[in-house]
Amino acid sequence: MNHQEALTSYIAAFVSELVKNGVEDVVVSPGSRSTPMAMIMAEHPELRVHIHVDERSAAFFALGIAKASRKPAAILCTSGTAAANYFPAIVEAKVSRVPLIVLTADRPHELRDVGAPQAIDQIHLYGNHVKWFVEMAPPEHSAGMIRYARTVCARAAATAKNSPAGPVHLNFPFREPLIPHLERDDLFELTERTGEYVSIQPGELTLSNEQYEEIGKRISSFTNGMIICGPIETAQFSDAVIALAEKLQFPILADPLSQLRSGKHSGEYIIDTYDTILKNEKAKKALKPDVIIRFGAMPVSKPLTIFLKEHQDVYQYVVDGGGGFRDPGMVSSEMIYCQETEFCRSILPFIERENESLLLAKWQKINGVTRSHLGKINALDELSEGKLFYQLAKLLPSGATLFVGNSMPIRDLDTFFHFNDKSISVMANRGANGIDGVISTALGAGTIQQPLYLALGDLTFFHDLNGLIAAKQYGIDINILLINNNGGGIFSFLPQASHPKNFEQLFGTPLDLKFQYAVEMYGGHYDLITDWEHFSTVMNQNKEKSGLKVMEITTNREKNIREHRELWEDVTREISRLLEDEC
């Protein structure tokens, strides 16, 4: 068996097993050393091969596919700095628990650390930021090594998927010549077995019946409880947690990424303005619970994080099916390692409400008042970042996916995007909250979910401009709401804003770019939004258009902060008045 045949059989076995283990998409960045894997992947009839020249964007694109499909996506690149460009998306995948299979081609052992071109140390290249690293054996054709390629592949896919999901990294040393032998009928054949070579059944963390009973009873014994749902994407969780809230008569403070703010379920228990409410000290006192059950990652709301932290004396449950420790305030009383949907369903039979709670009604009332007062933003004539997110609940079509950038968009979404029954799926890169790779992640998600809307600021848009190439090359439909306040809007909300010296240079960082040029370069459709009527018209017209569509909304950072502060002051006065009336 010669080199070429060994290379071909070994890699084909790997690629075949990849598909059998549920991988449907691979994002390939062009390169020489990765040639055998790339050429064999392109031959597989069931694998979608996406090409992306910029590895940083490529990895985020795959992240988006995996986030939206909840299936591991693979990425492949050549040796050298190409692989280092994957790092930001890998870090995000690890923290946000998204399954990613990272495949890097490498020089063979004899060409490492000897000054060979494009050779860098790729062993454990991503350190702790992947769940599993394997330095693959050089390709060999023996039955044993084919078995090895298949089982490592199956383990990689299973490890990526297993809770907490995350990235895995396999490094492949390839010797020249790199061209595989593709003129074979049996390229992906597995004769000795049917289905995948080895099937790995993923387990989930669960509790014993005794534990469920004990916890259920204990929770029932509290009087005033509340549920907090941070970013979470566990299947069927929404229904399960609403059923639990109903039985407990607890309000649910629902983060915009909890998937609870939109949907056909009842909105009765959903509290969607807590970020504003909890800016009011009186409200914090009035709304204090004696027990909190928290699900998902940490919510975006800083007032809520502070609220949690200030209430060490409240019994706080944190339920985490991924076995992490999501508690920056160090205030959890019980950390429960159990799949979240399973937890809600399994404690339900053990819930028996002993004491009637007034907390739900209080939250509902204050939430209602706050929601309607925040709605005043809709009366603004001028273009406004807050109003944009308020409008979205109305203007987005049901079934839409709304991807939001970090910094201000996710915060404005939190404040202004209120409960609606439209089944809008909300996504963001909230693992490490970076402003990088957002366009690519959204576009990756857009290959799975449509229609797709992306709302992001100008710095975030700029950071991943290269990501737009995927929209052009693959004709992916995307509606981008580019909120251009010419710089970093969030810093105006931070303490450095009161130190004007060097502020614009270090934090404001205006880019003064006409993004219309970029949109034209990528063959997109561009509109500079002039007013709200125009916005609504363009939103509607764009539904009929395909490909890349960018709506630019220009705002002003200083006016924006004033607008937010005035509204919050107004609302908080209203909340205080309401609470005084109650007393």
Next chain:
Amino acid sequence: MNHQEALTSYIAAFVSELVKNGVEDVVVSPGSRSTPMAMIMAEHPELRVHIHVDERSAAFFALGIAKASRKPAAILCTSGTAAANYFPAIVEAKVSRVPLIVLTADRPHELRDVGAPQAIDQIHLYGNHVKWFVEMAPPEHSAGMIRYARTVCARAAATAKNSPAGPVHLNFPFREPLIPHLERDDLFELTERTGEYVSIQPGELTLSNEQYEEIGKRISSFTNGMIICGPIETAQFSDAVIALAEKLQFPILADPLSQLRSGKHSGEYIIDTYDTILKNEKAKKALKPDVIIRFGAMPVSKPLTIFLKEHQDVYQYVVDGGGGFRDPGMVSSEMIYCQETEFCRSILPFIERENESLLLAKWQKINGVTRSHLGKINALDELSEGKLFYQLAKLLPSGATLFVGNSMPIRDLDTFFHFNDKSISVMANRGANGIDGVISTALGAGTIQQPLYLALGDLTFFHDLNGLIAAKQYGIDINILLINNNGGGIFSFLPQASHPKNFEQLFGTPLDLKFQYAVEMYGGHYDLITDWEHFSTVMNQNKEKSGLKVMEITTNREKNIREHRELWEDVTREISRLLEDEC
């Protein structure tokens, strides 16, 4: 002493020491966690603070500054994926031995691995790809901890500079509040000592007099030797190696990055067309030496690499002041760990030529013929990648810096850019040979060296499009020669080119972008070159213009490979004829 004062004193001591240790430039990417360091840096009167929103480009920009200035440059970013974006440039800095001081802000210990926002594991974030990592102690004001901040800083700068130079990484945990107290006169004052707090004298590897004598005598005993200079930037090396070549009567095969192909020194010993010559098997036999002395990183030429590898029986010296092992062919006979300039000077007194060599004359003759035949490319009427590099030796002004992209530009430069007396400094990212970060590295170099020319292909241009923002924001003068063959030209030279199925999708990867839009977005001056006269006119006109200037030269990948092959076949026939005549 409160938190704010401790934070301020500790960081100001660090920044003060940074400047005292020769750091003049820092590239800052905006962020919240890095606020204290950024604000204090902006206060230092002797530190140039460059702002760059995209951390990937920012790090390459700093790499370019450090490459050109041969002084460590610093980069600063906030916590999270921002820091991961630095990775490609750090990898390149390590392999290409460029001093870089990487400063990352981090969450304090209590906010790590507990789901806090923008918190990732930054300990040893870059693994083996930095020379030194320090997890800094949290800011404190005690005399001991101020001393600590200063000494770690001095060590970081020294470690980055010490041979082999490279990147170091310091990770700073910062607790809120993050605003330093800047209203102090003594911010950067060091009262107890003058100059830097601790001065670190860098040593260089050298040999004993006995070793120099032994090596000098041994080298003298060979009959037919040659010197090979790969990429090298050691100060005063050019003169030292030419003096050595003169005494030895050895030819110097000079890589385009050896800094020997241009300059006021004599070109008598410089062989600049070996890449073409060594494609000819007869020439390889006729030009075989009995000893080789090699300096610098591995040359770009593949025929030369093969030539070295095929000659295990030739006594091969490799001189490396950085103590590496740059020998992918595993053919070195002696690895000499000694600073290169020092080595050339110190063995010189011990060189006594015993036997007259014919090898120098042979190389000179064949080189002359090859050079003049390669010059035929200049007769082409059509736009051509090869001719472009041939023309550059004529069109570039003396004193220019020519930065070249990897893949084809550096190879075309190797083939067509011949010896000239113009003092042209040639630069490239030849550590890991990536196509990433090239625009930014060139722009960073452009803040130190002018006039600046950058020749690169369309994929490389695309990969770092964001890098152009620095040209716009800082008004850096740069002349970009954008060679647009709409895809990856180098793959046409590789074996996969004979497998047309999927070739364009996987390797050709045409982007079909009108880059003029990008140039306009960044406020640059754009010319689409129509013919050679136009090129020469625009090159001249642009000398009078400032800022970003892009000249786009469109070529065709298929025609390009034909053109190269035909010329090489022609030249190799000529070389064979010459060798037959000699016999």
